[in-house]
Every structure is written in structure tokens, then in C-alpha cells.
Amino acid sequence: MAGGDENATTPDHPEPSGVTVGDLGERALISLFTSAATTATSGDIVVGSGDDAAVFDAGGPTVISTDTAVQNRHFRFEWSTPRQIGERAVIQSATDIAAMGARTVGVVVSIACPVSTPAATLTEINDGILAATHRLGGRVLGGDLVAADEVVLTVTSVGALDGLTPVALTGAQVGDVLAVSGPLGSAAAGLAVLLAADGCDEDGERSAERSHRLRAQHAEVVDSHRLPNPDLSAGVVAARAGAHAMTDVSDGLVEELKTLAAASNVALAVDVSRVPRTEATRRAAAELGESDDIWALTGGEDHQLLAAFAAADVPLGWVVIGDVRERTGDRAPVSLDGIATSDLRGWQSFGHQ
């Protein structure tokens, strides 16, 4: 909105605790977020945060994607710190840039929140946005801050291809291998632990102990849920290696396989046991009596990448999980352990967990 074009840029916390967004007002908060340090021209940034719009130079074709996270739907203040929420919003958006084979140059951020939101909460969200963006080598280019009934974060990321050809969804070729950039199911495992721990809390004091124990013993997956930490440079690595097709695994592997199969008009065969997952994910599954296969196949938000490569081109760090086959007639284009299936319900009903 009007006046909100100079958002989100300094990690200072000068406001006294208890002060709300409404107390300070939009303009005061925006100038709090706008620091000389980050408005300085540097690298890809021609005009930084603080003017009507920012100007950057990707030195060629520019990749762009936008991603929105809504309070109590995509994040909970009870489960994550404001800083983690800000970081995760950036990672979520930047993953789409990586999935094209590009590096993130910058982000613009819109924050809608109730006027009763503590100013400190907003400052911490902003700190997280800055930290995650800087870790990716990008800059916060600007933003908007508006009043709303709930917190809604929209991060738009822009990226540079540095001469590489963008890796689309449509290029998977028969004979390619399928690979992922890292372990899957960790965030889903963490969510399951948090839900189980919350259930314990409700059952009284002794269960509260179990709740604490669950969170502590499974801190690794809980942290993965709160703040996935994929190595997004894997996208550039894959593009350099000549990946034929790529996407990010944000909706769960099976969903992304279906999307990739449809876009490239091929069939995809995955060996479930080869889908990488961490030891911590297996331990959480064992303790909760759940299936880490299901988490690895359907859990979203690990923000790893899925790509199709010629067999000889799979880069270091990528794990082969299957291959690309010819699509024949009405045969379901995605198969798991050789069982053709058009949706996970079907796959589940075929005897897997």
C-alpha cells in the first residue's frame, strides 16, 4: 500500500517491550526497518530499499516467484519464533528460484498484521527475513506493511541465471535418472512430533513430561519443521550439470512427481527405499508408530529439489531415487516400487503402510 515501499531492513530493536505496531504506526516502523547500511548501492542492487521501488540488475534474464504464508495455517507463533517465521518465508520463496537453476539476488516482502502485534515481533520477523536473505547472498529490496486481522507474509524473490538456461518442468527425458538434493520427510516428522507433544500437554502433568521429552529427544526434526535449511545452491549446481527438468519438493514428493510427469509427458518410477531421509526422521517414526516412508513421500516443506538428469550428470550431493520412462497409454505416470498409482490413496491401498 501507499507509503509502505521502504520496508524491512535493519535488525535494531530500539522500541520498548509492549509497544504494538499500532502504537508506532506504519511510517515509524518502516523507517525503523530502513537503514543506511542496506540502502547503500552494492553488488546487484542499483537503488535499494527506501525509494518508490528498488532497482537491481540480474545481468540478464531474471527469475521471479512469490509465496505467501498465513498465520495458523503455514506457521504458528506457539511453535516457531518470529525470527524463524521470517526466515522460513524467505526460504520457501527462494526455493522456487533455486528450482529454475538461479541464485537469489533479492526479495521484496509484504507483511500484513494486526495493529495489536507487538512491534518486537515484527522486528524479529524482519531480522529473520534479513538473515535468510543475506545467507542466500541476496538483499532485501523493499516491502510493504499493512494492517490486517491476521499475519500474512508474502515474499517475492528474484534471481539471476548468470548465463545458465532456466531448468523448466518440461524437459525430463526417457532414460534420465530422478534425483533429490537432500533428505525428505524431516519437516513432516517434526510436525508430527509437535502435534504429539501438544496432545500430551492436554492430558495433564505426567504427560507434560512426555511432551517435553518428545520435543527434546526429537529436536532435530522439530528444528527441521521450524526452519528447514536446504542448500539452495544445489539448484545452480544442477543447472550447471545440465539437469533436464527440476522443481522444488514443497508439496510432497508424490505431488511433485505427478506434476513433473505431466509437464514432461513421461512416466516416473521411484524406488521408495532410495528416497533419502535422516536417522532422526526414522527414530521419530519408530517412537510415534508412524511411517517415515509416508513422511518422505508426502511431507512438504523440506524445500529440497527434485530433478531429472542424464545418468552420467548427477552432481555430488544429489541422491538418485528412480528413473524416467516412456509414458504408455492410460498407465499412471508415477509408480512407487513398481506399483503404478495415480494418487497416494491408491498407493496406500496397495499394501504399503
Next chain:
Amino acid sequence: MAGGDENATTPDHPEPSGVTVGDLGERALISLFTSAATTATSGDIVVGSGDDAAVFDAGGPTVISTDTAVQNRHFRFEWSTPRQIGERAVIQSATDIAAMGARTVGVVVSIACPVSTPAATLTEINDGILAATHRLGGRVLGGDLVAADEVVLTVTSVGALDGLTPVALTGAQVGDVLAVSGPLGSAAAGLAVLLAADGCDEDGERSAERSHRLRAQHAEVVDSHRLPNPDLSAGVVAARAGAHAMTDVSDGLVEELKTLAAASNVALAVDVSRVPRTEATRRAAAELGESDDIWALTGGEDHQLLAAFAAADVPLGWVVIGDVRERTGDRAPVSLDGIATSDLRGWQSFGHQ
């Protein structure tokens, strides 16, 4: 969010009336919005809507800005059609691109809305987004669609400078003239008419007649509120003419003058009678007993531009309203009709109504 990266691209309305967003689901709606026509590569667009991210080429430095509109705060479904709401969200964001002297190449759009939202409403918002973007010569590059408690629209616009130097806020020079790209106060007049008409409705049947008469007789300003229609090419024209500084008048002229004065470290003097407004705005003020001076000086959302030029460089279509002077000591940097003032309250108290 995950899976929402293929938003907003076809004007078809195939869904039966009464169907909600929740009935159709995010994926179905997104594919409804993604048409072959607009995913085709053309012009600046390298990879269109439908992949993880879009790729465009601004042929040099890229301008970017993001802008959020929230239901019942920035728009009302009672006052505007869904199509107008979509169009206005694009204009609002693209105005920031124009204020740098750039042309809009494309937009990405995030729509958060309750699952109970009629699918037809969303389709109409999308139609408006498409129409406004295409009128500007841009393309809808992608988007996101998520569930939320209220409708929140975030439009991020990107623009190309085509070799021009971006026009920052900081360049106004002593001796420059100040000019605006078109009439101000129309949207504020329209809002005042709508509020007055709503007040009539509440007072019973006879007043309902007056309500209808007000809206009908002042349709021009009401339309300006619902859908401002600034000529955003005025920004490129100003940059070509060598404008020294520019911004958009989205928060009201006085606020923008203060911002410009601070950024350029100058004093600004405006002759209130020279600030252009339409005859329709004057008529609405006369009927409602309000001040069109106030509307023209403080009303936002006309989305005209304000710029500082060397006196000989003011382009056709721009209207001179004042000049740029040296800032002296603690003198308030903005003066209206020669009366120094640091805020409008001060100015009002100096006898202008």
C-alpha cells in the same frame, strides 16, 4: 505457498455459480487460471506462468515494488466489483514502477482468501488483474493462492528502464519546478460521496433516494475511487524529459511533498490553487459542503505522479504546482501558499478549510 506458483491467467468462468474456492481446491483453481495463451513465450517473458518461477528479461536494470491491499481496509466488496479490486491492486503496485521512470513488464500476484469465497469472485479478481496488467503492456508472470480469514491481495510489479536512469526521490534541485501528472483528489471525493450515500441509506427510504442520486450525480468521482485510471506512461515521459526526482502520490500530496523534501534535502513551495482537480471533484465538494483543497492535498489513491523538473523540461500533460527552494535551518520544508507548515493540522489551523 507450495503449489501456488502457477496462478492467475485465464478469463474463463466455467465454474457453476455458488461454487466456492474450498469446493474447487487450490490446484483446480490454479489450473483454471493457467492458460496456454499466456504461458506462451512472448516479448520480455522467457518462461511464463506455470513453472516453479517465471523468467523475464528487462534488458537491463529491473525495477521492483510490492503492494498489498486488504479487504475492508483498502477495498470493500460492497463498493467495488471483484474485477475493479483486481485492477486497482495492479495499478497501485505499477504506479511505483512508473514513479522510477520505468514501464511495467509483468506482475506476480498473491491472493489469500477464505475457502468460502465464491470461485466466481476469485475469477473476476483475476480478470481484473489480467486486464490492468495487459493495459500496462505487461504480463501476469505467476502467483500464489492460499487460504486465509480475509482477502489479502499482494501484487509485485517489475519494470524495465529501457536505458533510462531511474528517477530517485533524492534528486530535486533548488530552482526546479514541481509538477503533477494529473488531477488530484478525485478518489477522495468518490470516497466521501460513497460514505455520504451510505449514511443516507441508514436514514430510511426517502434518504435512500438521496443516496442513489448522490452516487448517480457523482458517478465520475465514485468511479475514480473504485478504479483510478492514471496514465502511468507519464512516468517514462518524465524520465525521458530528465525529471530530477519523482514519486507517486499515493499517500496524499502533502505527505509525498514531505517525503520528497526530506529525501532531496530541499524546501518545497506549492501554490494550492494550481493543484489540478476535476470539475467533478469541485461539484462533489460543493454538494457535500467539503473542501476540494483538502481532498487534493491529502487524498491518496489517485495514483498520479509528482516530480521535480528543470523549468524548461516539464513535459506535455504535466501541471506545474510549485517550486523547489533552498532549505534554511529549521524552517518547515513544505509550504502551502507561502505558509510554512510541517503538517496538515498546522496548515488547516492557519485558516484554510
